[in-house]
Amino acid sequence: xxxxxxxxGRAHGIKGEVTVEVRTDEPELRLGPGAVLATDPASTxxxxxxxxxxxxxxxxxxxxxxxxxTAAEALRNxxxxxxxxxxxxxxxxxxxxDHQLMDLDVVTTDGVEVGRITEISHLPSQxxxxxxxxxxxxxxxxxxxxxxxxxxxxxxxAIIDPPPGLIDDRAEIVSSxxxxxxxxxxxxxxxx
Numbered sequence: 804x805x806x807x808x809x810x811x812g813r814a815h816g817i818k819g820e821v822t823v824e825v826r827t828d829e830p831e832l833r834l835g836p837g838a839v840l841a842t843d844p845a846s847t848x849x850x851x852x853x854x855x856x857x858x859x860x861x862x863x864x865x866x867x868x869x870x871x872x873t874a875a876e877a878l879r880n881x882x883x884x885x886x887x888x889x890x891x892x893x894x895x896x897x898x899x900x901d902h903q904l905m906d907l908d909v910v911t912t913d914g915v916e917v918g919r920i921t922e923i924s925h926l927p928s929q930x931x932x933x934x935x936x937x938x939x940x941x942x943x944x945x946x947x948x949x950x951x952x953x954x955x956x957x958x959x960x961a962i963i964d965p966p967p968g969l970i971d972d973r974a975e976i977v978s979s980x981x982x983x984x985x986x987x988x989x990x991x992x993x994x995x
Contacts, residue, residue: 804902805841808833809862809883814875820854820863821875823883826925830862833885843882850883899954908960909934909944912952917970918942920961932961942970 812822827833834855842848851867869875901923909917922933930946953962
């Protein structure tokens, strides 16, 4: 099975290094020297990692055969894809590969069906489950332990404890301005 493990960014320096946006929790395993990775678009690969280093908090890679800035820049936006055994599990028991989470049924702690995970969006601050509801609409659920209380792979479901307003329209909106309406502040829209 193939997993996207990184996206190549801009060239760094003049000797063929590139920055990479890491998309794996195991970069030392997937992006180490000697790793051979498929690419998307396929015409740019496969690529073999020659060296890797961290510079100013960013991972820099150099690939075999890529010796200058022009060749490195030509790889920009290429996805790096690792071949992974489908039975392989992440080292930490609280971590999951995307393919394990796709198509899980999502239910609340009190058994109410929410929908099915159709996509996992990896954002800088957190991951989101994109859940398709039975009526065809979608809801986004942050993949944080306060909300996703359990992943049960045997039962093929994710159990959530959503805060008010996450999956329904009954949000509790509390504003300090509502309580203290005479604060003297007002919107300038419409003022002459």
